[in-house]
Amino acid sequence: MPHLLLKDLPRYECLLEAAREFPDLDPSAAEAFLHLLRTGDEVFAMTERNLTDHSISHGRFGVLMLLWRSTQPRAAKLMGAEDCTCGGPRTPAELAEAAGVTRATMTGLIDTLERDGFVKREPDPDDRRMMSVRLTPKGDRFLNDFLPGHFKVIAEVLSPLSENERKSLVRILTKVQAHIAVLRVENAAQPAVS
Numbered sequence: 417m418p419h420l421l422l423k424d425l426p427r428y429e430c431l432l433e434a435a436r437e438f439p440d441l442d443p444s445a446a447e448a449f450l451h452l453l454r455t456g457d458e459v460f461a462m463t464e465r466n467l468t469d470h471s472i473s474h475g476r477f478g479v480l481m482l483l484w485r486s487t488q489p490r491a492a493k494l495m496g497a498e499d500c501t502c503g504g505p506r507t508p509a510e511l512a513e514a515a516g517v518t519r520a521t522m523t524g525l526i527d528t529l530e531r532d533g534f535v536k537r538e539p540d541p542d543d544r545r546m547m548s549v550r551l552t553p554k555g556d557r558f559l560n561d562f563l564p565g566h567f568k569v570i571a572e573v574l575s576p577l578s579e580n581e582r583k584s585l586v587r588i589l590t591k592v593q594a595h596i597a598v599l600r601v602e603n604a605a606q607p608a609v610s
Contacts, residue, residue, distance in 0.1 A: 470558075
């Protein structure tokens with residue numbers, strides 16, 4: 417479901433007009449924010465179609481990518497891992513943390529991936545109380561078949577941008593993400609308003 421429920425975004429002039437009524441409205445911030453949401457919705461919808469065509473959800477694909485990254489040193493480096501020797505199994509708790517979801521959500525994702533033969537739970541060889549999750553050969557084959565087309569979709573989405581524009585976009589989005597993290601901490605520290 418889209419986050420921005422506007423098909424047509426307001427023109428900048430309309431935002432200027434609205435700022436007269438709402439002094440806290442910064443027209444350029446609102447315009448950039450609306451375009452960011454709209455673009456995110458469009459990108460999400462495009463990848464959703466591609467994943468649905470291959471009978472997989474965003475959540476399940478994310479788990480497969482985390483597991484693939486943990487077993488492929490070259491892939492780990494490509495996916496942004498600092499230490500590219502992160503091979504080996506991953507626990508459900510580690511996967512939940514890496515995906516930013518609850519352990520219960522991760523359990524559900526792993527359950528369906530295991531049911532479909534993409535992953536396997538195994539007792540940890542060092543601590544039998546712990547379970548590790550590994551890609552199966554079927555899961556690895558799925559990723560090897562799916563990823564080339566997926567990467568083509570990503571490249572096509574960003575094809576209008578030059579290499580320098582892409583790097584600028586990453587810098588800008590990273591700056592916004594870092595500020596959101598600060599705001600989240602500040603908001604969590606404030607007492608609830610009744």
